[in-house]
Amino acid sequence: MSSAGRVRARSGAPRWFVVWMSFLTCVVALLCVALCWELASLGDQFTKVLLWVGLSVVSVVALFFGLIGLVRYHTIQVSLAVPLLIIALAALVWFEAPQDAGWHVSRGILEDQSIDCVNPGRHTRLGVYAVTAVTVRDGGCLFYVQGTSENSEGFAYFPPESAPPSPGAPVERGVEYWQYDGRWYRFVDSS
Incomplete structure (x- = not known):
């Protein structure tokens, strides 16, 4: 068995997928933190809109790949990280925690x-x-x-x-x- 086959057999997903999903999760986490800062500091509306748009685009891409990971590779933790971050951000915004x-x-x-x-x-x-x-x-x-x-x-x-x-x-x-x-x-x- 090749080393690539062993990596896939152990983690359930190819290495590129895990790295890509980790990258998307980090980007979403950074956008969430930046958005919380803008909300807490009463930042300007233009920056908030840019952050919301960026977060929406990256989240849609991450959710698409997350669904692929769930269906094809059965990667629950890697695939559900972004939705959990979005749910946490929604709760924080709903309860006005950053403000x-x-x-x-x-x-x-x-x-x-x-x-x-x-x-x-x-x-x-x-x-x-x-x-x-x-x-x-x-x-x-x-x-x-x-x-x-x-x-x-x-x-x-x-x-x-x-x-x-x-x-x-x-x-x-x-x-x-x-x-x-x-x-x-x-x-x-x-x-």
Whole structure:
């Protein structure tokens, strides 16, 4: 029996298949991690769309080869790795775990910065968030974490002695606040 025949007999699948599926699984895992980071850090929409498209394409290819592996080579572990990663990612996204983790990692840093509420004058990273500006407005400290030409959004901290003006009230132009976590509010600035 040749050495290639022995490898196939032991693992149930040819070596190229195991290497290919391992590669696809690693790519899917990296895309899942990158997507979780973008969700946690409130990254830009374009990057999220690219990651979702890339993940979809690689996952479809991996699922196709996984089905071949299940039917032809009976490789359960290698073939089911990608579907399990996708299910885990779906659960994390459904329960907003990346966003919650990003907030819990960043909250203390943002609270420390809200004491002075000084704009660093440039884009900076506070926790996992890329902060584009810091400003005092309506009695609170606003951290702008993402924005477009029309709207900017972020986190606002209001000390116990103040609160945002009419939180949650719809506004046409200005800042709309809604309760997020304790003294913290999310906001959208459309001014």
